[in-house]
Amino acid sequence: MRTVNMSNEQTSTDVILIGAGIMSATLGALLKELAPDWKIRVFEKLSKAGEESSNEWNNAGTGHAALCELNYTSEKPDGSIDISKAIKVNEEYQVSKQFWSYLVESKLIRNPQDFIMPLPHMSFVHGEKNVAYLKKRYEAMTANPLFEGMEFSDDPATLKKWIPLMMNERASKEPIAATKIDTGTDVNFGALTRMLFDHLKTKNVEINYKHSVDNMRRANDGSWELKVRNVDSGVVERHKAKFVFIGSGGGSLHLLQKSGIPEGRGIGGFPVSGLFMVCTNPEVAEQHHAKVYGKAPVGAPPMSVPHLDTRYIDNKKSLLFGPFAGFSPKFLKTGSMFDLITSVKPYNVVTMLSAGVKEMGLTKYLIEQVMLSKEKRMEALREFIPNAKSEDWDLVVAGQRVQVIKDTPTGRGTLQFGTEVISAADGSIAALLGASPGASTAVSVMLEVINRCFPQHIKEWEPKLKKMIPSYGVKLLQNPELIHEIHTSTARTLGLAGELQRAK
Numbered sequence: 001m002r003t004v005n006m007s008n009e010q011t012s013t014d015v016i017l018i019g020a021g022i023m024s025a026t027l028g029a030l031l032k033e034l035a036p037d038w039k040i041r042v043f044e045k046l047s048k049a050g051e052e053s054s055n056e057w058n059n060a061g062t063g064h065a066a067l068c069e070l071n072y073t074s075e076k077p078d079g080s081i082d083i084s085k086a087i088k089v090n091e092e093y094q095v096s097k098q099f100w101s102y103l104v105e106s107k108l109i110r111n112p113q114d115f116i117m118p119l120p121h122m123s124f125v126h127g128e129k130n131v132a133y134l135k136k137r138y139e140a141m142t143a144n145p146l147f148e149g150m151e152f153s154d155d156p157a158t159l160k161k162w163i164p165l166m167m168n169e170r171a172s173k174e175p176i177a178a179t180k181i182d183t184g185t186d187v188n189f190g191a192l193t194r195m196l197f198d199h200l201k202t203k204n205v206e207i208n209y210k211h212s213v214d215n216m217r218r219a220n221d222g223s224w225e226l227k228v229r230n231v232d233s234g235v236v237e238r239h240k241a242k243f244v245f246i247g248s249g250g251g252s253l254h255l256l257q258k259s260g261i262p263e264g265r266g267i268g269g270f271p272v273s274g275l276f277m278v279c280t281n282p283e284v285a286e287q288h289h290a291k292v293y294g295k296a297p298v299g300a301p302p303m304s305v306p307h308l309d310t311r312y313i314d315n316k317k318s319l320l321f322g323p324f325a326g327f328s329p330k331f332l333k334t335g336s337m338f339d340l341i342t343s344v345k346p347y348n349v350v351t352m353l354s355a356g357v358k359e360m361g362l363t364k365y366l367i368e369q370v371m372l373s374k375e376k377r378m379e380a381l382r383e384f385i386p387n388a389k390s391e392d393w394d395l396v397v398a399g400q401r402v403q404v405i406k407d408t409p410t411g412r413g414t415l416q417f418g419t420e421v422i423s424a425a426d427g428s429i430a431a432l433l434g435a436s437p438g439a440s441t442a443v444s445v446m447l448e449v450i451n452r453c454f455p456q457h458i459k460e461w462e463p464k465l466k467k468m469i470p471s472y473g474v475k476l477l478q479n480p481e482l483i484h485e486i487h488t489s490t491a492r493t494l495g496l497a498g499e500l501q502r503a504k
């Protein structure tokens with residue numbers, strides 16, 4: 001039996017952030033601007049920041065602004081296109097860019113080109129029905145100032161200029177079409193996370209790596225007591241905080257359950273792993289310059305939308321294609337094979353079983369994906385690059401995502417796609433669950449945490465919030481002039497030449 005060494009010391013602090021990913025980094029950076037005197041501690045079980053979901057090899061690096069992602073623009077029964085979700089995602093991404101610009105302008109982080117690059121975002125479809133859908137989508141979106149500058153073409157000669165690698169040796173006579181908008185971005189969320197934590201260190205934020213939060217309980221005074229284990233020494237420490245944020249990716253669900261707050265009851269999670277094909281051959285990579293999203297196969301879940309992306313990692317250009325879904329019962333890449341089974345509790349078992357019955361299609365899809373050979377994956381890639389050579393592409397295992405399962409008005413055990421904030425009624429603790437668009441909307445999501453958990457400070461903080469995020473409290477869609485102003489200023493500060501050209 002292993003002996004647990006307990007430290008007698010108990011520390012008290014204002015805020016504890018669990019997990020050193022993009023969400024904790026963003027919340028820490030916001031709070032340090034709003035309440036510079038607050039003491040903040042961070043606990044991360046790995047050896048450095050941004051190693052799980054935020055890591056650049058564990059996500060596609062898309063600055064999700066709904067410019068190319070067809071799953072945000074559904075076709076209604078009457079044939080019209082619903083762009084309401086696309087508007088919401090785009091506005092949230094504008095909030096992120098404003099805060100990043102503030103950090104750069106204030107010299108709190110430097111060299112924005114180290115984490116964000118301008119890159120055209122494109123949608124690509126084939127087949128008469130899909131081409132008709134894409135044209136209607138283009139017409140609906142270009143009538144909106146948020147999507148100004150989008151182009152549509154079904155002319156092979158034009159498409160060859162836009163996507164030469166994808167058009168080379170394309171023999172099919174099937175109709176094809178694409179939309180292109182030059183204001184898209186490739187974001188290295190791993191680099192951004194590390195930059196933010198470097199900044200937080202200079203603000204006296206105590207960051208503890210190789211420290212795992214094993215348990216937590218609410219104290220009599222309403223604060224939270226955390227049991228934290230030093231991964232190397234095994235020593236268990238006790239830490240107390242007035243506010244706790246659980247931002248540990250797939251690990252958040254277990255910690256939320258340990259908190260015991262009623263708002264977390266009835267919620268379950270289903271893990272899905274991602275795999276990508278990666279090409280680092282410069283001769284191939286130089287022929288493609290865009291993020292190109294296709295349409296998910298009929299019956300496939302939203303997270304399976306195929307896309308071919310230019311990536312910039314460590315200043316090297318590569319191509320990434322996927323995602324291919326996989327299954328592992330782990331909630332984190334570095335997690336346990338028992339994560340899924342131990343997340344099933346008496347209070348969420350019916351919800352989880354209901355989801356299992358409802359999501360047989362997803363289960364079948366995941367089994368088929370896991371069984372794919374490399375050649376089968378290459379066949380999927382050749383829908384995008386007809387002459388793709390197997391030797392140019394390697395398989396990379398990306399991050400684990402845990403999709404939220406909960407009861408909704410539409411039924412028990414409904415699988416949720418997106419991110420979700422769960423917070424206690426008294427605002428003393430909050431957790432972030434879910435997946436895409438995740439990191440792209442980190443600032444907007446963390447503002448939601450701040451509004452929910454610190455309502456007593458909002459009036460006092462509002463001037464600073466408006467300084468950091470000029471659109472704070474304003475719906476961009478109702479203020480086209482502000483859209484233009486934000487596109488201009490963020491493009492200049494972040495070095496996004498495509499956006500600056502558009503703004504003119």
